Amino acid sequence: MQWDPSIALAGLLVGVVVGLTGMGGGALMTPVLVSFFGVPPLTAVSSDVVASLFMKPIGGLVHLRRGTVHLGLVTWLTVGSVPGAFAGVLLLRLIGSGERLQHVLLLMLGVVLVLASLSMAVKAYLTLRDRERKRMGEGADDPGTTLSSVPVHRLATVLVGAGGGLVVGMTSVGAGSLMIVSLLLLYPALKAGQLVGTDLVQAVPLVASASLGHVLFGDFTLGLTGSVLVGAIPGVWVGARVSSRSPGGLIRRALAVILLASGLKLLGLSPPLVLVAVAIAVVLGTAVWAWVRVRHGEPPLAWQQRRRHRAQVASSAPAGSTG
DSSP states (O other): OOOOHHHHHHHHHHHHHHHHHOOOSHHHHHHHHHHHHOOOHHHHHHHHHHHHHHHHHHHHHHHHHHTOOOHHHHHHHHHHHHHHHHHHHHHHHHHOSHHHHHHHHHHHHHHHHHHHHHHHHHHHHHHHHHHHHHHTTSSOOOTTOOGGGSOOOHHHHHHHHHHHHHHHHHHSOOTTTHHHHHHHHHOTTSOHHHHHHHHHHHHHHHHHHHHHHHHHHSOOOHHHHHHHHHHHHHHHHHHHHHGGGSOHHHHHHHHHHHHHHHHHHHTTOOHHHHHHHHHHHHHHHHHHHHHHHHHTTSOSSHHHHHHHHHHHHHHHSOGGGOO
16 A cells, blocks of 8 residues: 555544543544545554554653653563563464454454443543542542552553453554553552553553564555554644643543444444434433532533632632732
8 A cells, every 4th residue: 555645634633632632543543544544454453553653652751751650560561461462463363364354353443442432431430539539638649659669460460461462462452541441440549640651651562562463464554554654643743732731621522432433333333323322322421420520529510620620729829919
C-alpha cells in the first residue's frame, strides 16, 4: 500500500484525540482503518502496532523526566507483557489465514472495543471515588510515601501484563485502556499521573515485542504505517499542547460512546441496531452517572461541580485580592 494523504489526515485527528485524553491510539485508529478505509483487519492491526512503537516513547520520556513512573512496576509488567504480546501474534497465525482469520479478528476487535468503552466508565468511577476519599480525608498523601515505596504485587502484575500483552498483540488495543483500569484496581495508592506514566513506559517494550511479531508473522505495510505516523505524531503534539485548556471529561465521554458504537458495528450489528443501542446507553448512562455522582457527594452534572469549585475559590480568596 502506498502513501495515502486521507489516512494521514485520519492519523492527525486520532493523534490530537490521543494527545488530549492520553488514551491509546489503537482503540481509535484500527477501527477507523477497517471501517472507513476498507483496510483488512490484520493489516490494520499490524500497521497500527508498528506505528505505536514510534509514538509511545514520546509520552514515556516526558513522564520519566517528571519522575511519575514506578520502575519496579514497569519491570514486572514487562515480564508478562513482552512474551504475551509476541504470543498474541503467534495465536493469530494459529487461527489460520484468509477470510477466516479476518472474520475472527473482526469479532475480537469488536469485543475489545466494547470492553475498552466499559473500562473508561470504570476508570471514571474509580476517579470519582478517589475524589470523595480525598474530600473525606481518607486519601490524603503521606509526606513520607514515595512512588518507589509502593509495593509491587508481583504475580498479579505479571498476569495483568501477560493478559494485556496478549490482547495488544492480537488486536493492537488495550495498552492504554484495559491495562490502566487493572492497574487502578491493583494500586489505588498511585496517583492518576503516576499510573499513566507507568503504563506509557511499560507499553514501549510491550509494543516493541508486538511490532516484531507483526513484522515477522503479521501483515505489516510500510506505506500504511508511514501514512498513519505522518499525521499522528504532530497530532499527538498538538493535542498534548492544548490538553490543559480542553474539556477532557466531555471528550472522554464522547470517545466511550464512539468505541461502543465501533465495537457493536464490528460485531455485526446493523446500523439501526447500533444507533438504538448507543442511544439507550447514552440516556441510561447519563442518568445513572448523575445518580452515582450525587451518591458520592458531587452535583449531578460536571459543569455544576466546576461552578461550585470556582465559587469556593472566590470565597476563600483574601478580601483585598480583588481590589
